[in-house]
Amino acid sequence: MKDALQSIEISIGAIVVATGFDPYQPRQGEYGFGELQEVVTLPQLIRHLGLMKAGEPLKWNGHAVRDVALIHCVGSREIEGVDEPHEDGQVNNYCSRVCCTATLHAAEELRQRFPTLNIYDLYQDIRTYGRGHEEHYRGALEGGVRFVRYHGEERPQVISAPTGDTHPVLIHVKDSLTYNEELEIPVDLVVLAVGMEPRQIDALVKMLKVSRGNDSRAHAGAFEGTEARSTRNLQDAARHAQNDSRHRGGNRVAR
Amino acid sequence: MNRVDPTFVNELKEYGAVGIEKCFNCGNCTAICPLASDEYNFPRGVIRRVQIGDRETMKTQLDPWLCYYCGDCSATCPKGAEPGETMMAARRWLTAQYDWMGLSRKLYTSTAWAIGALIVGALMVLGLAWLLHGDLVTSQVQLNTFAPVEMIHVADLILAGVLAFFLLSNLFRMFMFTFREGKQWKLPPFAVFVTEAWQLVYHTLTQQRFSKCEGRRRWISHMILVFGYGSMFVLIVVFLTWFQTDNLYPLYHPQRLIGYLAALAIIYGAGDALVSRIQKKHQMHHFSHLSDWLFPILLILLSVSGLMISAFRYMGLPLATYYTYVIHLVIMMTLYICIGPMGKWAHLLYRPFAVYFQIVKEKAAQQSEVTAGAMASAD
Numbered sequence: 001m002k003d004a005l006q007s008i009e010i011s012i013g014a015i016v017v018a019t020g021f022d023p024y025q026p027r028q029g030e031y032g033f034g035e036l037q038e039v040v041t042l043p044q045l046i047r048h049l050g051l052m053k054a055g056e057p058l059k060w061n062g063h064a065v066r067d068v069a070l071i072h073c074v075g076s077r078e079i080e081g082v083d084e085p086h087e088d089g090q091v092n093n094y095c096s097r098v099c100c101t102a103t104l105h106a107a108e109e110l111r112q113r114f115p116t117l118n119i120y121d122l123y124q125d126i127r128t129y130g131r132g133h134e135e136h137y138r139g140a141l142e143g144g145v146r147f148v149r150y151h152g153e154e155r156p157q158v159i160s161a162p163t164g165d166t167h168p169v170l171i172h173v174k175d176s177l178t179y180n181e182e183l184e185i186p187v188d189l190v191v192l193a194v195g196m197e198p199r200q201i202d203a204l205v206k207m208l209k210v211s212r213g214n215d216s217r218a219h220a221g222a223f224e225g226t227e228a229r230s231t232r233n234l235q236d237a238a239r240h241a242q243n244d245s246r247h248r249g250g251n252r253v254a255r
Numbered sequence: 256m257n258r259v260d261p262t263f264v265n266e267l268k269e270y271g272a273v274g275i276e277k278c279f280n281c282g283n284c285t286a287i288c289p290l291a292s293d294e295y296n297f298p299r300g301v302i303r304r305v306q307i308g309d310r311e312t313m314k315t316q317l318d319p320w321l322c323y324y325c326g327d328c329s330a331t332c333p334k335g336a337e338p339g340e341t342m343m344a345a346r347r348w349l350t351a352q353y354d355w356m357g358l359s360r361k362l363y364t365s366t367a368w369a370i371g372a373l374i375v376g377a378l379m380v381l382g383l384a385w386l387l388h389g390d391l392v393t394s395q396v397q398l399n400t401f402a403p404v405e406m407i408h409v410a411d412l413i414l415a416g417v418l419a420f421f422l423l424s425n426l427f428r429m430f431m432f433t434f435r436e437g438k439q440w441k442l443p444p445f446a447v448f449v450t451e452a453w454q455l456v457y458h459t460l461t462q463q464r465f466s467k468c469e470g471r472r473r474w475i476s477h478m479i480l481v482f483g484y485g486s487m488f489v490l491i492v493v494f495l496t497w498f499q500t501d502n503l504y505p506l507y508h509p510q511r512l513i514g515y516l517a518a519l520a521i522i523y524g525a526g527d528a529l530v531s532r533i534q535k536k537h538q539m540h541h542f543s544h545l546s547d548w549l550f551p552i553l554l555i556l557l558s559v560s561g562l563m564i565s566a567f568r569y570m571g572l573p574l575a576t577y578y579t580y581v582i583h584l585v586i587m588m589t590l591y592i593c594i595g596p597m598g599k600w601a602h603l604l605y606r607p608f609a610v611y612f613q614i615v616k617e618k619a620a621q622q623s624e625v626t627a628g629a630m631a632s633a634d
Binding site: 067120141142146178 | 261304
């Protein structure tokens with residue numbers, strides 16, 4: 001009897017809706033993803049780094065990685081009319097808010113573990129939300145990570161290098177820090193900093209009768225935590241829930 | 256399309272740059288700079304070229320020569336990226352690019368080479384002095400017996416010729432880098448070079464752009480140094496037979512007066528730079544490359560030994576005069592070998608020519624705009 005499903009009734013003042021997220025899965029061919037073996041997502045790289053032994057040199061595909069490029073805003077801050085719409089007919093126009101910090105954190109880890117590695121960071125804006133997160137930017141910058149700034153209207157192109165090139169992959173990017181001149185960056189590995197995507201929440205929306213935004217997130221009604229109303233990191237989500245409950249005279253939500 | 260080269264940052268660091276990677280391209284340095292313009296938007300533009308490793312564009316840039324290092328950029332930089340020092344290192348790097356012999360790179364990036372060059376210069380003079388000196392008359396000072404002025408004059412002219420050859424051939428490379436795009440010449444009309452030639456003379460003599468930089472005191476002390484050095488150079492290369500004499504003149508005689516004033520001017524100007532570098536009071540003197548020390552030190556030693564020759568001569572000390580004379584020549588040779596046409600000394604030509612080339616480019620662009628405008632209205 002112990003394991004059987006039970007219904008229990010509890011009295012509550014509020015519901016915190018935290019729907020979680022899925023990392024954006026790049027399309028086939030997006031920045032060469034799925035076509036070039038040297039193009040991976042940030043979660044893939046982090047997993048790879050986690051499985052590596054300390055002191056082991058960074059290799060991909062059996063080749064030593066000398067130069068790596070991290071590309072921000074993959075599946076985030078997309079522009080209608082510029083970026084291809086997703087299955088729901090929309091573009092992810094929102095900022096995922098966590099990828100900048102996650103990317104810079106990864107850059108720092110790469111730099112510390114592989115001191116001879118050259119790291120390029122292709123960004124639109126550095127949006128390191130959250131207390132202390134800017135430190136990762138500072139650390140990456142002073143550690144020699146090279147920043148290249150692109151505009152969303154003209155995203156970087158990742159192409160296979162012609163045979164005989166010193167590197168397997170080339171990135172062509174218009175760099176607004178260099179008077180919008182087009183640069184060619186030769187790399188061994190491209191890491192896509194993928195954004196967050198909302199999960200399927202139709203049933204939840206029906207049950208709680210909350211409205212939803214046009215980016216298919218729950219919008220208002222209950223207190224929403226991470227991901228229900230917008231992308232948030234843990235700090236933001238907790239603070240938001242705290243504020244909401246205070247405004248409505250409810251109990252403070254413990255962090 | 257420019258291919259990014261990550262090795263350039265470290266290369267420039269060998270020339271003395273610090274903190275390039277700290278720069279996040281905010282542009283405060285360029286905003287505060289009293290000399291930067293839309294077309295020449297240094298220091299940020301230069302720093303960015305270094306960050307992406309764009310050697311080809313860097314080689315063509317006049318920007319580093321248009322900066323006189325007031326230090327406002329470094330003082331204002333929110334990241335402590337020392338933009339002024341990157342400009343300084345860029346000048347050294349450019350000097351090395353202009354130098355077709357490749358010696359400049361060695362002298363700037365290796366202390367061993369710099370010291371080696373000093374020793375070679377010294378040994379060269381000592382050897383020549385050993386072989387060629389005349390009698391050491393001890394009864395009275397006869398410098399022109401020990402080192403006949405005709406011989407020294409010829410040696411001076413040869414040295415000046417060698418210096419001019421290297422300096423001018425390096426200058427030609429600067430000219431080439433400035434007015435070529437890839438393998439194509441992009442020369443402004445010859446007439447513009449002629450009509451703007453006065454600017455070259457004007458900027459050489461007044462260093463008017465330098466005076467626009469913060470802190471006029473530094474400009475004045477530099478001008479004193481320039482005129483002292485210039486007068487001395489002319490005295491020695493052109494008028495040596497008049498200047499090097501065994502005659503004893505009263506203090507107000509032009510031979511003595513001009514010589515003393517020029518020497519004192521050099522000591523004041525170079526001394527001011529040296530003291531400021533030791534004190535590190537001003538932003539532009541926070542960092543000093545070996546060449547930044549050697550240049551003023553050798554200039555001061557050169558002037559002091561020159562004054563000593565004169566003093567010993569008037570005191571009637573023959574041997575002291577002769578030995579000091581040889582030491583004087585040793586210092587001169589080490590100066591020109593170590594920081595001459597391949598080093599910091601060469602800025603005396605690169606700076607005014609950079610201003611001149613910039614003006615020529617701007618004038619030519621204006622003219623072609625006017626022509627284009629006239630053509631358009633004629634249509």
